[in-house]
Amino acid sequence: MRENTISALIIFGVLALVGTLWFAYENPALNPRLKQESYTIIRKWELPVALEEVSGIRYFSDDKMACVQDEEGIIFIYNLDTDSVDKKINFGKPGDYEGVTIVDSTAYVLESSGKIFEVSNFLSPEFQTVEYKTPFSGRNNMESLVADSINNRLLLAVKDTDPNSKDYKGIYAFDLETKKVLTNPVFKIPLNDPIFGDKKSKKNKKKFDKFYPSEIAINPIDGNIYVLEGKNPRLLIMTPDGKLVRLHDLNKKSFPQPEGMTFAPDGTLYISNEGKKGTATILEIELKKEK
Structure with a gap:
């Protein structure tokens, strides 16, 4: 039981870390690169292997x-x-x-x-x-x-x-x-x-x-x-x-x-990406208005 609990905590920790890194990467307030881009990524879907291409x-x-x-x-x-x-x-x-x-x-x-x-x-x-x-x-x-x-x-x-x-x-x-x-x-x-x-x-x-x-x-x-x-x-x-x-x-x-x-x-x-050196994705995009 104890080993299962430790394993579950490790998995939870890894998922939390991945989620935090993704949030930081795609958050304009935390990533200076995004401030220069004319769009915001609202949501991301990772597609199954059958849709890699x-x-x-x-x-x-x-x-x-x-x-x-x-x-x-x-x-x-x-x-x-x-x-x-x-x-x-x-x-x-x-x-x-x-x-x-x-x-x-x-x-x-x-x-x-x-x-x-x-x-x-x-x-x-x-x-x-x-x-x-x-x-x-x-x-x-x-x-x-x-x-x-x-x-x-x-x-x-x-x-x-x-x-x-x-x-x-x-x-x-x-x-x-x-x-x-x-x-x-x-x-x-x-x-x-x-x-x-x-x-x-x-x-x-x-x-x-x-x-x-x-x-x-x-x-x-x-x-x-x-x-x-x-x-x-x-x-x-x-x-x-x-x-x-x-x-x-x-x-x-x-x-x-x-x-x-x-x-x-x-x-x-929505824009989709082929799985070039990674997983294929669908991204929900919001374009910023011109100032």
Whole structure:
């Protein structure tokens, strides 16, 4: 009995120490680094091993996330309340799956090749999967997908090489009625925009010479478009008509590889990280207002 009590006290002490260190690390009052950052991490979830390569997340109801990872054709339903996977939907063969979004009872999954998988009635045992080809390829490397329900379309952002220009990264529309991608981008992210910094500066040249979108989301409160970059962790905010308005730098210690992003209906922002040299996570983020 005594040995069990001592063991329990040791475990409790270790957990208390970990909790204290985490609080200190993420508390702006105790960590000077956080005072300089334009966001606050409100809450953190550590994901199970099955989601170590999490590449896309989408909030859809009752604190549940639809998640995909870049190796298996599975939609994982992750429960934020219980910190566990409630359900797995095996919709396709193994592949490089990078984005997921939901329209009513239909889930759409994006492969890096540009293929879109439509999984109708995805929560039902009788779900059906249809595959749509797009003009994109592995050279473009497509990782971003979000539903733009107001315009009855999905939005996809090019990560690497845009098929139409080397001067911008395009955001393209997949029409949900015709099931086809429009030829020209509906929005452009100009790589020479001043928001990315002074490219002539030697200090900034390596970081700011490119922008590699890894996810896209639409804020349900104001309609602003959020574009996440995982390679150089940053978060770009655009107005509903495509104007670039703000760029948030994300600290690599908290965002080692941000690949997924989504909003809850109340505007709560979540960003997921692949398990790069550690455990995969989902972080609830609150962006600070500009002074």
